[in-house]
Amino acid sequence: MRRRRHTAVQQARRLCGAVATPLFGRLGDMYGRRRMLLTTLVLLVAGSVLGALSTSLTTLMIARVLQGISAATVPLSIGAVRDLLPREKMATGIGILSATMGIGVGLGMIISGLVAQYTSGYRIVFWLIAGLSAAATAPSAIAVRDVTPPSGGQPDIPGAIVFPAALVCLLLAVSQGRSWGWTSAPVISLLITAVILLVVWIVIERRSPNPLVDISMLTHRGTIGARLASFLLGFALYAGFTLLPSRRRMRCGKDASECGVARGSKTAAALPRNRSRRRR
Numbered sequence: 001m002r003r004r005r006h007t008a009v010q011q012a013r014r015l016c017g018a019v020a021t022p023l024f025g026r027l028g029d030m031y032g033r034r035r036m037l038l039t040t041l042v043l044l045v046a047g048s049v050l051g052a053l054s055t056s057l058t059t060l061m062i063a064r065v066l067q068g069i070s071a072a073t074v075p076l077s078i079g080a081v082r083d084l085l086p087r088e089k090m091a092t093g094i095g096i097l098s099a100t101m102g103i104g105v106g107l108g109m110i111i112s113g114l115v116a117q118y119t120s121g122y123r124i125v126f127w128l129i130a131g132l133s134a135a136a137t138a139p140s141a142i143a144v145r146d147v148t149p150p151s152g153g154q155p156d157i158p159g160a161i162v163f164p165a166a167l168v169c170l171l172l173a174v175s176q177g178r179s180w181g182w183t184s185a186p187v188i189s190l191l192i193t194a195v196i197l198l199v200v201w202i203v204i205e206r207r208s209p210n211p212l213v214d215i216s217m218l219t220h221r222g223t224i225g226a227r228l229a230s231f232l233l234g235f236a237l238y239a240g241f242t243l244l245p246s247r248r249r250m251r252c253g254k255d256a257s258e259c260g261v262a263r264g265s266k267t268a269a270a271l272p273r274n275r276s277r278r279r280r
Helices: 001-030 033-053 057-082 089-117 123-143 158-182 185-207 224-252 255-271 273-278
Strands: none
Touching: 001 033, 001 057, 001 158, 033 057, 033 123, 057 089, 057 123, 089 123, 158 185
16 A cells, blocks of 8 residues: 555656646746746745645645656756857757756765665655755746747647646556556556547647647657657666666665665766767
């Protein structure tokens, strides 16, 4: 039961992040990246404080949903860098941004492992995130500005509804496939529903004047290879983050701090590759 609750909390954050990334990225184009970036940071602070004060699973899930929205800071930050830096410095700026995010992820994993090993609760992690997020909000409000005026327009409400519904069906089927049975009627029904909703979402996006995701750009011959590689890389990284430490702990008896160091070292190993890409 405890494992199922943990899985539900994690899935709520990931689902929210998957939906918020394209949605807030599009809202940033329409209403200003600075406004949307500060909104995600404020929601991250609010979710962290709520998580630190939570006394029930429902409150904790709401907190993680608010934190999941912060995934949209990645495209918003990259968009801000593209607006603020001249063309000749753009690649370097994006590379530095990627490197700092990698450092933050690595340090966060190590610190989380140490906290889990040497403290009796999870609340200190939420307080740390709240403090760091609040510290990042002030300089962001001062330094980030919208160079180009927002495009305006109406958000793609149907697409923003159908896309999360498809993800819910897909993630629920994948997460419960082992306990319900991969060939059981509920799992098969959820997978079929997810496919149907994704097809409907693609149709909606192609017909919408302000699509949540530009499908033509997503499937463009010049970018489809890079997008496929990014998808596979993201899949491999998240699989490593979630599966390898738990397997390491079960087989070798490693504690949480050592698992955190193992995760952090994997992230640190990616930084030289980021630097080599910037040099190219």
